[in-house]
Amino acid sequence: MEYNGLPNEVLDRICFYLCFHCQNPGIFPNSDTAENRADKAALTGLCRASKRLNAVAQPILFHYYAAGNLPRKVNTDLGRTRQIFGEEDDKLPLFVRTLVARPDLAACITALQLQTCNAGTGCPPELLNSFARASKELGLATPTPLYPERNKYRTLATRYRRNIHRWLQALSIALTPRLEMLLHVLEDVTPYDYFEDSNVELPALKTVALRGSHADYDLHDVGPLIAAAPNLDTLYALDCGDPVESRSWLPLGGLRKIVVEGLRTGDLAEVLSSCHSLQDIEYYIYAWVDSVPVMRALAPVREDLRRLCLSRLPSLAKKYHDMLPSHDEVLIPSLYSLEQLEDLVIDQVFVYSKHSAPTDTGRLTSFLPPLIRSVHLTYAYKTMNADLLHLAAAAPSSFPNLHSVKIGFVDVTPARAAEMEQLPMVEAAFAESGVRLTWGEDFTGPYLYTVIPGGVPGMKIAHVNTTVPGGMPGTTVVHVPAVANSAHCSCN
Numbered sequence: 001m002e003y004n005g006l007p008n009e010v011l012d013r014i015c016f017y018l019c020f021h022c023q024n025p026g027i028f029p030n031s032d033t034a035e036n037r038a039d040k041a042a043l044t045g046l047c048r049a050s051k052r053l054n055a056v057a058q059p060i061l062f063h064y065y066a067a068g069n070l071p072r073k074v075n076t077d078l079g080r081t082r083q084i085f086g087e088e089d090d091k092l093p094l095f096v097r098t099l100v101a102r103p104d105l106a107a108c109i110t111a112l113q114l115q116t117c118n119a120g121t122g123c124p125p126e127l128l129n130s131f132a133r134a135s136k137e138l139g140l141a142t143p144t145p146l147y148p149e150r151n152k153y154r155t156l157a158t159r160y161r162r163n164i165h166r167w168l169q170a171l172s173i174a175l176t177p178r179l180e181m182l183l184h185v186l187e188d189v190t191p192y193d194y195f196e197d198s199n200v201e202l203p204a205l206k207t208v209a210l211r212g213s214h215a216d217y218d219l220h221d222v223g224p225l226i227a228a229a230p231n232l233d234t235l236y237a238l239d240c241g242d243p244v245e246s247r248s249w250l251p252l253g254g255l256r257k258i259v260v261e262g263l264r265t266g267d268l269a270e271v272l273s274s275c276h277s278l279q280d281i282e283y284y285i286y287a288w289v290d291s292v293p294v295m296r297a298l299a300p301v302r303e304d305l306r307r308l309c310l311s312r313l314p315s316l317a318k319k320y321h322d323m324l325p326s327h328d329e330v331l332i333p334s335l336y337s338l339e340q341l342e343d344l345v346i347d348q349v350f351v352y353s354k355h356s357a358p359t360d361t362g363r364l365t366s367f368l369p370p371l372i373r374s375v376h377l378t379y380a381y382k383t384m385n386a387d388l389l390h391l392a393a394a395a396p397s398s399f400p401n402l403h404s405v406k407i408g409f410v411d412v413t414p415a416r417a418a419e420m421e422q423l424p425m426v427e428a429a430f431a432e433s434g435v436r437l438t439w440g441e442d443f444t445g446p447y448l449y450t451v452i453p454g455g456v457p458g459m460k461i462a463h464v465n466t467t468v469p470g471g472m473p474g475t476t477v478v479h480v481p482a483v484a485n486s487a488h489c490s491c492n
Helices: 008-016 034-049 051-061 092-101 125-138 154-174 191-195 219-227 265-272 291-301 363-367 385-398 414-421 423-432
Strands: 064-066 073-075 111-114 181-186 207-212 234-237 257-261 280-285 307-312 343-347 374-380 404-409 436-441 460-465 474-479
Touching: 008 051, 034 051, 092 125, 092 154, 111 154, 125 154, 154 191, 191 219, 207 219, 219 234, 257 265, 265 291, 280 291, 307 374, 363 385, 385 404, 385 423, 414 423, 423 436
Parallel strands: 064 111, 073 460, 111 181, 181 207, 207 234, 234 257, 257 280, 280 307, 307 343, 343 374, 374 404, 404 436
Antiparallel strands: 460 474
């Protein structure tokens, strides 16, 4: 029976509330939460109800594809290898089959979340032939061998299945010309080599988020994808491995925001040297580096930089003091030369000398740039209340735009009780200057992937903290909402 009840505008609004992408613009969609799966099932039911409902609901059903299989839980004390990934069939061959047969639906796709899958059932020869024809039309290479070969070695069968899956990932990207957001969990071998010498164009692609699964990847290998996306605005590049030398870096001239983890400072300098429009940088490191190469890397984008996040992420369950560098080479003399910088997130260790006294003042006023609006000092392991009071007094004249200061403490033990008790007084001093002071605890076991909007949907993260009685290490289990979008992954 044909449905003739509600007008299309009302039906469209109903479908809007069943689409994660429509309700959460800028957040990567997922298929790992029960709510999203139920909404997808509801949209599918509407598509099957009648031709009229199908005409309204099906384009919205195809707003995004999410492979799922993202980590469901993790203990941050144990490193990336202890992430528990899902092992469900992502139905990628069926999705690509629809893209090939229905270009009109392929044009509806605006977001993809792709992930390695070991649970697929394979593709029949006729389906592989269809994919090969579509691949040839786009100028994409095809894997060799295209068809499964009989052999007694399980590793060879697994390698074949993964090669086919990588190819289908590349094909799904190439077949979605209006793709705007891509979240891709990569293996050490990326699928983007299929784009080389192809005629694939992704003019709508604005945001790309890359992370590793159980191995790092070479950021050089992302070049063919970046070349196909001339309007790329934001790049999350996490779990970058050591790049192969003597290879040209990515054409990132139009990039506005970049979030990088795993790159050495020398490689970061080469990446940023081509970023002529960059305004927002987040750089996460896992080993202490001297400040000189860090500032040298930032030099090409110094004039336009509006936001900077610099953090050394502690990944071990031990006191932060035990991880501090034995020298002051990490100390950044000043950020005053970043004249356009408005928002700063930075570890305290990059600001204060190991030998600075609790009563020293003037460090922040000489360190901060003139247009600063927001300051977030992370992993504060030593007292700086006197310097904060000095900043509060100087803010109206020296930093007229400053409106927010946040402190993230670490290793909060009873020995720091006096420091904590002074915070309301410091807060009042900032309030008199029109600045809001807030504080909290920074976990010593941060989960980096929370920097990706929607990158850890609904998962449970076991963080290590030290706020239990006596200052002994403890564990806090945090449930991350599906639409969590943390500005700094290490903060509580």
